[in-house]
Amino acid sequence: MSTAGEGSLYNCSFCAYRSNIKLDLIKHLFEAHGLDATFRYQCGISSCTRVFASGSCFDAFRGHCIRKHLNWQQMLTISLEPTQDNKDPPVDSTMSDGLSAIHSEGAGGSVAISSHDCEEASIRYSDVFTDDIEHGSNEQLTLAVQKETIKRDAAKFILNLKERYKLTQASLDYTIKAVDHLMFLSSKMAKQSLAEGDQGQYSSLFDDLQTEYLQTKYFKENFGLIEPVACELGTSFRYQQMGTKRRLVEVTETFQYVPLLPNLEKLLNNKDIFQEIAKLHARNDHLIGDFCDAAFYQNHSLFSNCDGSLKLQLILYYDDVEITNPLGSQRGKHKLGKIQVME
Structure with missing residues (x-):
């Protein structure tokens, strides 16, 4: 050993x-x-x-x-x-x-x-293919067993996602198609590498993406992910269970703030979004079809100044969300308030 x-x-x-x-x-x-x-x-x-x-x-x-x-x-x-x-x-x-x-x-x-269990498993797998490859070579038999084993592992993977991690069927269908497509691209790249004489080591489909930290790092560097920032509101006192006793403890109250300016910068770097924002939306028929047609906008000290500069119109929208959708007496226990920015 x-x-x-x-x-x-x-x-x-x-x-x-x-x-x-x-x-x-x-x-x-x-x-x-x-x-x-x-x-x-x-x-x-x-x-x-x-x-x-x-x-x-x-x-x-x-x-x-x-x-x-x-x-x-x-x-x-x-x-x-x-x-x-x-x-x-x-x-x-x-x-x-x-x-x-x-x-x-x-x-x-x-x-x-x-070893007896392994022999039984091997016999069970090979029995599936006995009629088709009874007279085939050992290499063909091994390949058939490998294919059946991989199929069983794929089925267990799907069952785990569905039953243990509670994925919906729509999410499951998307996951299967996405993994299948990634496997196809990986297989194609491996064949091309072998054809070019590259005998490099095997690399996983999810290299540098195995953990939440690595995923977040990649999202920041390549997709412009902007993480929320915890901002402190103050403190409050509440009772918490500590062993067999309840004690009054001070708790810090925070809210999550997604930085506005970096988000606007990312949005405006998109050519289609910038063109839509820069486009003049005001009507000429004295009808109201947009915020800029209203009297408040036309009389505003900033927006009424026609100096040719681009001015963003941002609206703060508040809404309450019940994230767990409970019934009866538990309503409101997990309610969150959110302030959204609309352009």
């Missing part, structure tokens, strides 16, 4: 995912493979024998660890140093009682998939 000093990584027993942090691999196992019929995960921390079967989620494992294992986070977040060369690092794995297991000294934990 490889040790941390030898620079080993934790490998997923189902796919090519690997990580130098045990907890990251456990999260991946539950989120990516938790619905697989052959999925079994044994806790293993301090020789714990609790087994999580197919359909279990990472929150169940985390709740178990909080209740039963005091230092579980410290034990599962020890980082293993990767190897210094460019070769694939050895896998930190062990075989015990016929079970494929990921294991680290002091951390425990295993993916309990028996």
Whole structure:
């Protein structure tokens, strides 16, 4: 068995995912493979024998660890140093009682998939294609099994989005089409790279976009994202539950302000929007069809000054929004007030 000093990584027993942090691999196992019929995960921390079967989620494992294992986070977040060369690092794995297991000294934990289960799964996958490729080569059989396995993983991905993350069918349809299109472009680029003799390393579709921080950074740099700023209004006192007692605590009240001038700058940099704003909207038939046709605008000290300069007409619009749409006595509990700027 490889040790941390030898620079080993934790490998997923189902796919090519690997990580130098045990907890990251456990999260991946539950989120990516938790619905697989052959999925079994044994806790293993301090020789714990609790087994999580197919359909279990990472929150169940985390709740178990909080209740039963005091230092579980410290034990599962020890980082293993990767190897210094460019070769694939050895896998930190062990075989015990016929079970494929990921294991680290002091951390425990295993993916309990028996060899018998794996054989049954392989037979089940191959049976689907027996009639079509019974006389084919082993290579054709392997390709057919791989295709069926990928299709099962895609189906589990869709099921996770729909049931665990509560996506609507419209959102799900868009996600499937978008991922399919990205995969097509990636495959096309990979074929072109191979044709040109480029043997570079595999790059993910979401390189530099894996976390919320990286996503926000990219949005700012490429899409002109302007984040809201928390502005302090003052403080108030309210009761909060602290253990078994309620205490009166001081709470800072804030509101979220999206900077107006940077937003206007981004909008006016759009050629179509600028042309529409610069266009004269006043009517000549003495009818009111726009704000600039009214007497208030025509008599205003700023807008009535015909010096040829462009003047923006901004209207502040206030509205209340109930963000959770509750019924009965809970109405108004999550109501937000918003001030919108209209041009």
